[in-house]
Amino acid sequence: MPELPEVETVRRGLVPLVSGRRIVEADGHPSPKFRDAGAAIGATITGVDRRGKYLMLPLDDGRRLVIHLGMTGQLRVHGAEHPVDPYVRAWWQLDDDRTLALRDVRRFGRVAVVDDDLSGLPTLAALGPEPFDPAFDPDALWRSMRSSRSRVKTQLLGQRVVAGVGNIYADEALWRAGIHPGNRTLSRVGAARLHPAIVAVLLEAISRGGTTLRDYRTVDGGSGENQHHLDCYGRAGQPCARCGTVLRRIVVDARGTTFCPVCQRR
DNA sequence: CGCAGCGCCTGAAGGC
DNA sequence: TGCCTTCAGGCGCTGC
Numbered sequence: 001m002p003e004l005p006e007v008e009t010v011r012r013g014l015v016p017l018v019s020g021r022r023i024v025e026a027d028g029h030p031s032p033k034f035r036d037a038g039a040a041i042g043a044t045i046t047g048v049d050r051r052g053k054y055l056m057l058p059l060d061d062g063r064r065l066v067i068h069l070g071m072t073g074q075l076r077v078h079g080a081e082h083p084v085d086p087y088v089r090a091w092w093q094l095d096d097d098r099t100l101a102l103r104d105v106r107r108f109g110r111v112a113v114v115d116d117d118l119s120g121l122p123t124l125a126a127l128g129p130e131p132f133d134p135a136f137d138p139d140a141l142w143r144s145m146r147s148s149r150s151r152v153k154t155q156l157l158g159q160r161v162v163a164g165v166g167n168i169y170a171d172e173a174l175w176r177a178g179i180h181p182g183n184r185t186l187s188r189v190g191a192a193r194l195h196p197a198i199v200a201v202l203l204e205a206i207s208r209g210g211t212t213l214r215d216y217r218t219v220d221g222g223s224g225e226n227q228h229h230l231d232c233y234g235r236a237g238q239p240c241a242r243c244g245t246v247l248r249r250i251v252v253d254a255r256g257t258t259f260c261p262v263c264q265r266r
Numbered sequence: 267c268g269c270a271g272c273g274c275c276t277g278a279a280g281g282c
Numbered sequence: 283t284g285c286c287t288t289c290a291g292g293c294g295c296t297g298c
Contacts (some may be wrong), residue, residue, distance in 0.1 A: 071275090072275090072276090103277095106275045107274075107275055107276085148268080149269095150268090150270095206276085253270095254271090
């Protein structure tokens with residue numbers, strides 16, 4: 001599941017391949033989630049930005065091509081010849097005869113061409129601060145979680161407290177901070193631990209090119225390396241790296257959740 | 267307005 | 283071996 005570190009890795013790979021390229025042809029799967037791809041025909045891509053898990057490709061006409069990878073999305077840039085692939089949901093032929101292709105087996109991804117109106121993308125419109133923005137600090141984290149009584153992990157996954165955290169890095173950050181994922185309140189002390197844990201977990205994953213569990217791939221088809229450095233996610237039944245207690249699996253907000261019952265007490 | 271619940275989607279994995 | 287069931291989960295939408 002591509003989260004911020006995976007999307008950032010894809011972004012960095014895309015920059016030299018699509019910046020300055022004009023889109024000469026494009027098309028998308030008929031589903032409303034992909035059919036907007038063709039709306040970018042004729043525009044030139046002027047860069048590759050990212051907000052949370054959303055790739056934002058500014059176009060020279062003032063609009064932006066928004067791409068979300070969902071669960072299984074992969075972006076590749078092919079040469080003039082590329083294999084027929086039934087899972088390509090959207091593609092953009094560039095003026096250098098290469099093609100940017102979004103492959104997404106489960107169609108949880110999303111393509112949109114937007115101007116200033118983000119009403120069709122409510123999560124993006126209400127997206128919280130980037131985790132590396134100085135405005136996102138322990139006090140801001142505490143204040144934004146203070147008004148909600150949802151579980152701490154649910155709030156992290158909601159994209160409003162901070163942008164870009166998904167299931168893997170939520171589990172990792174909460175484990176590192178020693179906070180139970182099912183807590184409904186976050187103390188100031190807890191926020192002072194959770195904030196640096198979120199930032200560090202994401203930065204470390206970016207430095208390793210993201211976490212490849214199954215579908216995530218870099219633009220050149222490679223895998224990330226962070227899956228070899230996970231302390232918590234997916235390790236239920238194995239000993240906690242900090243205290244040796246067997247990690248437990250529970251369900252929080254309908255998502256598989258791993259935590260240490262000793263390090264992360266309610 | 268916040269939030270819980272549901273649906274989307276299909277390959278992989280497990281059970282028998 | 284092969285069929286069937288269950289599971290994975292980010293986000294948009296609906297309704298309370």
